[in-house]
Amino acid sequence: MTKLLYQTDSYLKEFQATVQALDEEAHAVILDQTAFYPGGGGQVADKGMLKVDGQEFPLVRAKHGPNGVLHIVEADHALPAVGSTVTGVLDWDLRYKNMRTHTAMHILCGTIYRDFGAHVTGGDMEPLKGRMDFEFESMTHELVDVIDAAVNKEVAAARDIRVAILPREEAFQIPDLIRTKISLLPGGIKEVRTVEIVGLDLQADGGTHVHNTSEVGRMHVVDYKSKGKINKRIYVELDE
Template sequence: MRMMLYFEDPYRTEADTSVVRSGTDDRGPYVVLAEPLFYPQGGGQKGDRGRLRLAGGLVLDVVGTRKAEDEIRHYLAAGQEPPAPGPARQELDWPFRYHQMRLHSAAHFLHVALEREIGASLPYPVRAPLSETGGECHYAFAGRFGPDQLERAVKAANAHTAQGHPIVTRTDEERGPGMRSWHCAGDTVACGGLHPRDSSEVGDITASMRIKRGKTLVSFALAHP
């Protein structure tokens, strides 16, 4: 089984590996690596980007990472030729990865804070896409909470994260093969994404909400990106 370095250590920014194969699909040229450090887009979290350094000094730009056909494809900048198999050095765009990790945990802290505010469990968002600046939780209901409750939940979430609670992401085989979950201070959320080690790294969260076509959309960002 191929080792997923992004799960082994989400804070690792560089690693040696080898190009297993390369190709081109409708998204552009790509390479497949033996031990991926780049996280593939999933669960709302955007795929990693960065660089690959190859033998002879060639540097390729990874502009996105996705799963496709049971493999992880590292997409290259337009016009770059997919390389032949051989050794490669992976270098992450760490500021981008770290911001995505913080945003991903922010979505979970908002969710559990909303549950405490309304005194009831909430179905997980049907989607929680992240952008480079923020995210949006799409809840498949309307009327379960309003702007005032969201405001109080945000304040509670910020007070909670500032206390500095360890965050752990681990496999959750009871839910099925390959499933993972997020844990912090007694709270659990099903999630296969990457997260910081401590809640204090997330920082203050800002949020707003709107209702659209029977769904509640909670937009959020970090006060200090």
């Protein structure tokens, strides 16, 4: 399986790896380690470049596979040989926007849970924008304004963000993680990665995040919709 470097260092822009296997059907290589995020949890996959012996292989996307992370390269490039040494170079502009956005979603989730006790029922994101569904019976423009002010107060608070990888049994002892449906994790997963916004939020999470909430920048709660009797959708955008 591929070692996931981004789990402990989201700021890696370049890394070295070895080609472990090829997937001819997907036109992809499997590396022994990677800093490319393969998508999941609402966060889109990374893009970038693989460099091998002076050749450049544009990365279409990274993707989870049964034997590791698939690094899908453009079809008009022959795949590098197994055993080749690869330099991976991330599309850093895309990655950093995704990091800011993902952290913004955690700020939104943590603030609403703290202030209103509302659980998350769904969510999705793309670079610099996202949406989350919450267990609210009603939603108004006035409440949206309150939420907007509250989340931006947390951005300005410059809260540190800490990542930890815990044994499954230890993670289950953290009460707040239950709202992220940690109990649905497959039994074979022995370790759980947690992301903590110090003083605000603590969740099981596999995505990439910034080091401090101040990096997120101005958050704008731009819209809301009713998605059911006790399900309201909130839309957020970030400045460039």
